Amino acid sequence: MSIEIRKITPYLWEVTKKGDMLVPGRVYGDEETIQGLLKDAEERKGGGFTPAIQQVVNVASLPGIEKASIAMADIHPGYGFTIGGVGAFDLEEGVISVAGVGFDINCGVRVLKTPLKKKDIEGKKDELANQLFRSVPSGVGSTGDIRLSVNEINEVLRRGAEFVVEKGYGFPEDLEYTEENGKVSDADPENVSLKAKERQFKQVGTLGSGNHYLEVQWIEEIYDTEAAEAYGIHEGQVLVAIHCGSRALGHQIGTDYLKTLEAASRKYGIPIRERELVCAPIKSPEGRKYFTAVNCGVNCAFANRQAISHLTRKALGSVFGIPIEEIRLLYDVGHNTCKIESHNVEGTMKRLLIHRKGATRAFGPGREEVPEAYRPIGQPLLVGGTMGTASYILSGTEQGMEECFGSAVHGAGRALSRQAAKRRWRGERIIQELREKGIIIKSRSKPGVAEEAPGAYKDVDRVVEIMHRSGVNKKIARMKPLVCVKG
Amino acid sequence: MPYTYLEHLADVGIMSTGATLEEVFESGAEAMLNVMFDLDTIEYKSETPITCEAENIEMLFIEVLNEILSRQDIEGIAIKGLKRGKVEERDGIYHFRGAAGGEPFNEEKHSVKTEVKAATYAGLEYRVEKGQHILRCILDV
Numbered sequence: 001m002s003i004e005i006r007k008i009t010p011y012l013w014e015v016t017k018k019g020d021m022l023v024p025g026r027v028y029g030d031e032e033t034i035q036g037l038l039k040d041a042e043e044r045k046g047g048g049f050t051p052a053i054q055q056v057v058n059v060a061s062l063p064g065i066e067k068a069s070i071a072m073a074d075i076h077p078g079y080g081f082t083i084g085g086v087g088a089f090d091l092e093e094g095v096i097s098v099a100g101v102g103f104d105i106n107c108g109v110r111v112l113k114t115p116l117k118k119k120d121i122e123g124k125k126d127e128l129a130n131q132l133f134r135s136v137p138s139g140v141g142s143t144g145d146i147r148l149s150v151n152e153i154n155e156v157l158r159r160g161a162e163f164v165v166e167k168g169y170g171f172p173e174d175l176e177y178t179e180e181n182g183k184v185s186d187a188d189p190e191n192v193s194l195k196a197k198e199r200q201f202k203q204v205g206t207l208g209s210g211n212h213y214l215e216v217q218w219i220e221e222i223y224d225t226e227a228a229e230a231y232g233i234h235e236g237q238v239l240v241a242i243h244c245g246s247r248a249l250g251h252q253i254g255t256d257y258l259k260t261l262e263a264a265s266r267k268y269g270i271p272i273r274e275r276e277l278v279c280a281p282i283k284s285p286e287g288r289k290y291f292t293a294v295n296c297g298v299n300c301a302f303a304n305r306q307a308i309s310h311l312t313r314k315a316l317g318s319v320f321g322i323p324i325e326e327i328r329l330l331y332d333v334g335h336n337t338c339k340i341e342s343h344n345v346e347g348t349m350k351r352l353l354i355h356r357k358g359a360t361r362a363f364g365p366g367r368e369e370v371p372e373a374y375r376p377i378g379q380p381l382l383v384g385g386t387m388g389t390a391s392y393i394l395s396g397t398e399q400g401m402e403e404c405f406g407s408a409v410h411g412a413g414r415a416l417s418r419q420a421a422k423r424r425w426r427g428e429r430i431i432q433e434l435r436e437k438g439i440i441i442k443s444r445s446k447p448g449v450a451e452e453a454p455g456a457y458k459d460v461d462r463v464v465e466i467m468h469r470s471g472v473n474k475k476i477a478r479m480k481p482l483v484c485v486k487g
Numbered sequence: 488m489p490y491t492y493l494e495h496l497a498d499v500g501i502m503s504t505g506a507t508l509e510e511v512f513e514s515g516a517e518a519m520l521n522v523m524f525d526l527d528t529i530e531y532k533s534e535t536p537i538t539c540e541a542e543n544i545e546m547l548f549i550e551v552l553n554e555i556l557s558r559q560d561i562e563g564i565a566i567k568g569l570k571r572g573k574v575e576e577r578d579g580i581y582h583f584r585g586a587a588g589g590e591p592f593n594e595e596k597h598s599v600k601t602e603v604k605a606a607t608y609a610g611l612e613y614r615v616e617k618g619q620h621i622l623r624c625i626l627d628v
Binding site: 049050076077078079080083102103104139140141142143195198199202203208209210248251252254255258259262274275276278414415416417418419420444445447448451487 | 494498499524560565600601602610
């Protein structure tokens with residue numbers, strides 16, 4: 001089946017519904033994004049891995065999908081779902097898929113606001129980098145100081161960040177400014193294997209590796225002063241962004257349930273269009289078990305970011321002599337999730353299961369899920385760039401609620417493969433070049449730094465601009481990096 | 488060891504070959520471990536048993552790779568490779584038995600690269616060509 005795409009607006013495109021598709025596809029992007037997707041699909045015709053645009057079509061063919069199979073402007077090929085993919089499903093007729101969540105369940109970004117200004121840290125960047133590197137375990141094989149028993153792991157899975165705050169790692173206010181208040185209900189640790197729990201015993205409060213990072217940034221530009229005031233941020237202010245997920249526990253839940261859902265796809269006669277795109281009806285026993293296991297992974301990731309926040313606060317407190325309670329949480333959002341949410345479908349509010357794979361929730365103004373202080377503005381979205389470029393704070397909009405179930409981009413999206421990046425750059429050279437620009441990088445892995453080189457990613461400014469101009473996300477602030485601890 | 492890396496935008500594709508099933512599994516495991524570590528920095532000092540089963544060869548391959556990842560986390564070890572692997576089919580189920588060898592993880596000694604989150608079904612393929620077994624999959628990193 002050939003894929004047809006037509007322009008709806010300069011920043012929103014529609015993949016025509018045909019063949020097995022139950023709904024059309026919708027892709028946020030400009031001319032260049034779409035041409036890139038079509039070229040990639042053409043090049044892969046002879047075999048190889050499934051192109052992103054085909055993945056949009058495949059998701060549009062899953063039972064119970066509502067409105068459209070949607071992709072954000074950071075679209076690139078994933079497993080089953082594209083990265084940047086959003087799929088909403090009817091709770092009665094619809095399906096739940098491992099591919100719509102990913103292996104790093106509730107991987108996400110949290111941003112801490114500090115009372116510091118850029119000038120306060122200029123002379124202390126190396127000291128800060130070293131302190132953060134010592135305080136927050138990172139990289140392959142890293143383990144944390146926080147060791148948990150099986151009973152405590154089960155508490156983490158049931159209660160997420162709330163449990164960690166109770167243990168003394170943070171403040172009750174942190175929960176108010178975490179998506180879902182840092183804890184989703186309907187999480188059943190009985191549906192998570194012992195192996196998944198065993199893998200997590202030593203990993204709470206660790207950053208992990210790959211594209212995960214802890215970054216000290218400063219606000220270079222504010223685009224919307226009213227929103228910035230509500231979010232409590234201002235130009236020149238130093239922020240800390242933490243990007244990580246549910247670590248090995250999430251990976252193991254994904255691995256375990258891929259098998260369960262593979263068997264379920266056959267049992268319930270759901271065509272398997274791509275091997276990773278296996279799924280189960282939401283209301284089937286298999287689907288239900290997976291959902292309650294995913295919720296455990298979601299809680300684990302909230303707990304992990306909460307524990308890392310505590311370590312970060314202590315590090316900043318010791319270097320700058322500031323009280324740690326002055327380092328407040330701006331917000332915490334996941335970008336590998338599936339959640340039951342209410343959305344307007346043809347004029348009536350309907351509860352749906354929303355998969356967001358490499359896409360962020362982005363609720364607009366007035367939604368009760370958004371913290372009261374931010375409610376008139378909409379939910380803050382935290383979009384990570386790369387080590388040498390920029391990150392953004394955006395907000396959700398009403399148009400986004402109507403068009404794409406209140407969703408947003410999650411990052412720049414890769415432009416070059418890890419292999420190609422390693423052929424092109426050396427980690428040591430990247431670290432040196434960034435130091436010359438005033439950005440300090442700390443990492444246990446030099447090849448890892450090369451893989452994550454700024455040039456290996458798409459231009460985050462362009463990706464954000466597309467979303468802003470489309471009207472579904474709104475630019476609030478742009479940050480530049482000062483210190484980055486890479487996994 | 489006969490393996491290559493395949494271009495994949497976000498993650499890492501691996502393709503391993505071997506004259507026997509045991510060889511293709513061992514080279515596939517090395518392909519994955521080489522993404523995580525500089526394997527020259529790990530010594531093969533002690534072993535942990537790896538036993539897996541699945542309904543076909545390619546799913547068994549994914550089982551074995553994921554079992555290696557979980558053993559590393561649970562036992563706190565850095566694994567250098569697989570040895571003495573045996574693949575058998577009994578009553579339509581494929582079984583793998585073998586040993587993964589390495590030593591306790593030591594961040595001073597072991598040069599790390601990138602964490603592998605999971606071996607996935609994406610791009611998963613098993614075929615035999617000119618007497619060579621070939622396995623291919625994508626690792627989520």
